[in-house]
Amino acid sequence: MTEEEVAQAEDRLGIDHTPPAKSWMDPGVEFRxxxxxxxGAQKHLNYLKLPNPREWQPGGEDWKLPxxxxxxxxxxxxxxxxxxxxxxxxxxxxxxxxxxxxKCHFFIGSGDPKNMPVLRTELLRSVYRRYFTLSGKILGxxxxxxxxxxxxxxxxxxxxxQCTECRRCSVFCPYGIDTCEITMMARELLGLVGCTINWIxxxxxxxxxxxxxxGVPPHAFKSTMEFxxxxxxxxxxxRVEAPINKKGAEVxxxxxxxxxxxxxxxxxxxxxxxxxxxxGLDYTWSAYASEGGNFGLFHSKELAKRxxxxxxxxxxxxxxxxxxxxxxxxxxxVIHQYMDTFNGPADFLEEPVSPITGTHFxxxxxxxxxxxxxxTADLIENNRLKLDPSRNDHWRVTFHDSCNPSRGMxxxxxxxxxxxxxxxxxxxxxxxxxxxxxxxxxSGAGLGADENMEIRLRGGFPRANAVKYVHEEFGxxxxxxxxxxxxxxxxxxxxxxxxxxxVGGIHELxxxxxxxxxxxxxxxxxxxxxxxxKEGETNV
Amino acid sequence: MNVVYSLVGTIILVSLASIGVGLLHWYSxxxxxIPYAAIAAFIAGFVYRVLKWARSPVPFHIPTVCxxxxxxxxxxxxxxxxxxxxxxxxxxIALEVLFFRSLFWNERVKLKEAYKLLYSRNxxxxxxxxxxxxSLLIILLRHLRFFLEPVPSFVIFIQxxxxxxxxxxxxxxxxxxxxxxxxxxxxxxxxxxxxxxxISLPSDYFALLLLLxxxxxxxxxxxxxxxxxxxxxxxxxxMLSFHPTLPExxxxxxxxxxFFVALLIAYFPISKLMHMAGIFLxxxxxxxxxxxxxxxxxxxxxxxxxxxYEEWEGEFREAMKEVGLPVEKE
Numbered sequence: 001m002t003e004e005e006v007a008q009a010e011d012r013l014g015i016d017h018t019p020p021a022k023s024w025m026d027p028g029v030e031f032r033x034x035x036x037x038x039x040g041a042q043k044h045l046n047y048l049k050l051p052n053p054r055e056w057q058p059g060g061e062d063w064k065l066p067x068x069x070x071x072x073x074x075x076x077x078x079x080x081x082x083x084x085x086x087x088x089x090x091x092x093x094x095x096x097x098x099x100x101x102x103k104c105h106f107f108i109g110s111g112d113p114k115n116m117p118v119l120r121t122e123l124l125r126s127v128y129r130r131y132f133t134l135s136g137k138i139l140g141x142x143x144x145x146x147x148x149x150x151x152x153x154x155x156x157x158x159x160x161x162q163c164t165e166c167r168r169c170s171v172f173c174p175y176g177i178d179t180c181e182i183t184m185m186a187r188e189l190l191g192l193v194g195c196t197i198n199w200i201x202x203x204x205x206x207x208x209x210x211x212x213x214x215g216v217p218p219h220a221f222k223s224t225m226e227f228x229x230x231x232x233x234x235x236x237x238x239r240v241e242a243p244i245n246k247k248g249a250e251v252x253x254x255x256x257x258x259x260x261x262x263x264x265x266x267x268x269x270x271x272x273x274x275x276x277x278x279x280g281l282d283y284t285w286s287a288y289a290s291e292g293g294n295f296g297l298f299h300s301k302e303l304a305k306r307x308x309x310x311x312x313x314x315x316x317x318x319x320x321x322x323x324x325x326x327x328x329x330x331x332x333x334v335i336h337q338y339m340d341t342f343n344g345p346a347d348f349l350e351e352p353v354s355p356i357t358g359t360h361f362x363x364x365x366x367x368x369x370x371x372x373x374x375x376t377a378d379l380i381e382n383n384r385l386k387l388d389p390s391r392n393d394h395w396r397v398t399f400h401d402s403c404n405p406s407r408g409m410x411x412x413x414x415x416x417x418x419x420x421x422x423x424x425x426x427x428x429x430x431x432x433x434x435x436x437x438x439x440x441x442x443s444g445a446g447l448g449a450d451e452n453m454e455i456r457l458r459g460g461f462p463r464a465n466a467v468k469y470v471h472e473e474f475g476x477x478x479x480x481x482x483x484x485x486x487x488x489x490x491x492x493x494x495x496x497x498x499x500x501x502x503v504g505g506i507h508e509l510x511x512x513x514x515x516x517x518x519x520x521x522x523x524x525x526x527x528x529x530x531x532x533x534k535e536g537e538t539n540v
Numbered sequence: 541m542n543v544v545y546s547l548v549g550t551i552i553l554v555s556l557a558s559i560g561v562g563l564l565h566w567y568s569x570x571x572x573x574i575p576y577a578a579i580a581a582f583i584a585g586f587v588y589r590v591l592k593w594a595r596s597p598v599p600f601h602i603p604t605v606c607x608x609x610x611x612x613x614x615x616x617x618x619x620x621x622x623x624x625x626x627x628x629x630x631x632x633i634a635l636e637v638l639f640f641r642s643l644f645w646n647e648r649v650k651l652k653e654a655y656k657l658l659y660s661r662n663x664x665x666x667x668x669x670x671x672x673x674x675s676l677l678i679i680l681l682r683h684l685r686f687f688l689e690p691v692p693s694f695v696i697f698i699q700x701x702x703x704x705x706x707x708x709x710x711x712x713x714x715x716x717x718x719x720x721x722x723x724x725x726x727x728x729x730x731x732x733x734x735x736x737x738x739i740s741l742p743s744d745y746f747a748l749l750l751l752l753x754x755x756x757x758x759x760x761x762x763x764x765x766x767x768x769x770x771x772x773x774x775x776x777x778x779m780l781s782f783h784p785t786l787p788e789x790x791x792x793x794x795x796x797x798x799f800f801v802a803l804l805i806a807y808f809p810i811s812k813l814m815h816m817a818g819i820f821l822x823x824x825x826x827x828x829x830x831x832x833x834x835x836x837x838x839x840x841x842x843x844x845x846x847x848x849y850e851e852w853e854g855e856f857r858e859a860m861k862e863v864g865l866p867v868e869k870e
Contacts, residue, residue: 019738093818176824367832410609410622432659436606
């Protein structure tokens with residue numbers, strides 16, 4: 001391909017990785033439709049008792065900030081600098097080596113230089129310099145310092161809600177500087193003056209009230225579970241149980257609410273139900289803790305803690321021994337790295353032990369919560385499941401490592417181990433795009449709304465591009481993943497970039513392969529598709 | 541533009557030393573007072589910065605995990621990229637500090653043709669950074685010969701080793717050649733790579749220019765405008781024992797070299813150069829991935845308003861009873 005052709009190709013995508021002539025230090029951002037989210041609605045801020053509830057528009061001139069907004073933000077910064085080492089340290093020690101620059105999916109997909117992690121942070125760091133460092137106070141712009149103005153605040157809103165907190169940049173940073181931490185802080189500061197987005201604040205407020213992001217009340221939760229039980233019966237001839245709020249069960253199971261209310265998550269739910277039935281697990285769902293995910297995390301640590309509290313509270317009320325968690329990304333960031341600190345110690349629970357295999361999950365000895373992939377991998381390793389992987393032969397599968405399970409907890413081999421046993425055709429995407437170097441779906445951290453679809457598609461481009469590679473090379477037609485946001489974000493993303501690839505969960509594939517004692521012969525998979533294969537769709 | 545600011549600043553500083561020493565003969569200012577002041581600023585600033593970081597707590601357990609975590613016994617955990625014990629953690633930090641492990645994995649992404657991203661290993665920055673830091677360390681160790689009497693054997697050993705491929709006199713040390721090349725690379729990289737140029741601040745160029753001036757003035761002294769090393773050593777020993785004397789007959793170049801070393805160390809604590817200490821305190825790097833095994837305590841944790849089960853059941857009780865969900869209060 002000649003230089004010119006490359007340039008033309010880039011042009012079609014509208015991606016130009018060459019920075020503009022204008023210095024980044026001049027604030028100013030164009031709120032172009034398709035690149036930003038709607039603001040947090042007044043009623044939800046009110047319900048959560050968050051600051052400055054009002055109706056406003058990011059594209060509008062007047063953001064209706066409180067009169068002393070600047071003091072609030074700077075005071076908030078000062079407070080956070082003294083309370084969190086990572087914040088100050090990451091602002092201080094960056095050498096602008098640029099290793100992170102082309103590691104961000106938003107930069108790769110948009111070419112906007114302020115999406116380079118280093119510059120995203122610099123947007124906030126420049127304000128830090130101006131008000132909290134000697135050289136910034138004296139030398140000003142020469143030292144890379146900027147005054148905090150409304151334009152700067154608007155820029156923060158735009159770019160810190162254009163970061164999915166995926167931590168990929170942190171992997172490549174020689175000091176481990178994590179833009180996720182900076183984004184979290186920036187969003188907390190924006191939250192102090194009421195600048196938040198509705199796609200975060202509405203699920204959070206729903207979750208606070210009903211127990212889950214989707215706002216499903218307990219009676220509806222029950223009927224949707226009954227519906228799932230019916231569907232399992234239809235498919236397998238087996239009537240499974242889905243106990244809810246059952247006191248004295250051994251295990252509390254918590255999954256992201258999308259699993260029981262969205263597609264293709266639904267099939268993963270069916271997989272869970274079949275698995276628990278087959279092994280005879282004494283467990284319960286909870287209608288109160290009916291959400292594993294935590295959109296509070298995308299607003300502030302405090303809101304994350306408020307939403308997370310109900311998991312331990314419910315485990316205590318129901319008197320379970322330990323907790324099992326479903327397929328979800330940021331839910332596991334919270335559970336693995338925050339929950340015990342937020343709402344522990346969970347000394348009323350016991351170290352998780354698989355009642356089927358007797359395996360002690362020592363890695364969860366303090367938090368007392370086990371990832372379903374760890375649980376299932378242990379079952380398979382101990383030969384407790386009868387599996388027929390040929391029932392997934394219509395799928396050619398690749399696995400997308402979700403950001404948080406990979407870079408937040410190191411859950412890398414367990415899902416692959418399960419896939420190894422439940423399907424016959426598995427293909428990895430290129431090394432640069434999997435495991436700790438995995439690319440975000442582009443919709444994490446609360447950015448999975450509809451109104452920002454352009455930036456979601458751009459952010460998802462590197463991932464989709466790797467999927468396209470295995471699709472063309474090996475005929476991959478299913479992207480398996482263990483994150484509810486992935487399962488919601490990928491269908492439109494792949495439809496756009498690489499049509500012909502579906503999205504599913506690990507436990508959906510497990511459900512297909514799982515031979516349940518006494519089941520009828522299955523003619524379809526959990527999606528109702530004939531097991532004969534998806535004719536015409538594979539292009540091997 | 542930012543590079544121009546830094547260049548102009550550097551030229552002004554060189555002129556300052558030249559005028560101060562060459563014209564005004566302020567030998568004791570440049571030979572004694574400024575070096576002492578710089579060292580004092582360095583120590584005070586360094587300690588202040590480190591204490592400031594160290595005093596702020598690490599409320600949450602946030603290691604960036606880059607490998608398989610420790611879970612089931614039959615799954616091989618990566619104790620370096622996802623350390624679960626002290627040895628693994630030390631190895632992770634050591635590999636990062638000594639060999640820049642993260643940069644070693646650096647890659648470049650390019651949109652090669654329509655809708656096709658290509659990734660390629662990019663070792664230049666790793667190589668440039670490693671070459672610079674290691675040769676700087678060796679040069680610093682070599683300089684110990686000015687401050688220690690008798691000169692320890694390891695310093696002599698390093699010195700011999702560093703000149704091992706040289707047969708000309710005066711010896712051009714390998715580290716001198718490498719540090720020049722590395723600094724030039726790092727400097728030119730900032731200028732020529734459009735992305736890096738865009739993110740570079742004046743201070744980014746300035747740090748490199750300070751270092752370059754130190755290295756160039758030192759090299760010039762070694763190769764062309766020889767300083768009397770015996771006098772220099774007498775001066776250094778005098779400074780160390782707080783009985784400062786001036787190195788007589790030592791040329792302007794020595795004072796420029798010294799002035800820029802003083803600038804560099806005085807500038808150190810107020811600049812990004814503090815990454816040297818900061819890397820050890822980075823919570824994404826210096827924590828084990830064991831947060832489900834061991835509880836991490838947040839020292840400023842405070843109770844928050846939650847929506848209790850009672851409040852929740854209170855809102856939905858009737859509907860729950862209707863569908864047969866168990867309730868606490870009838």
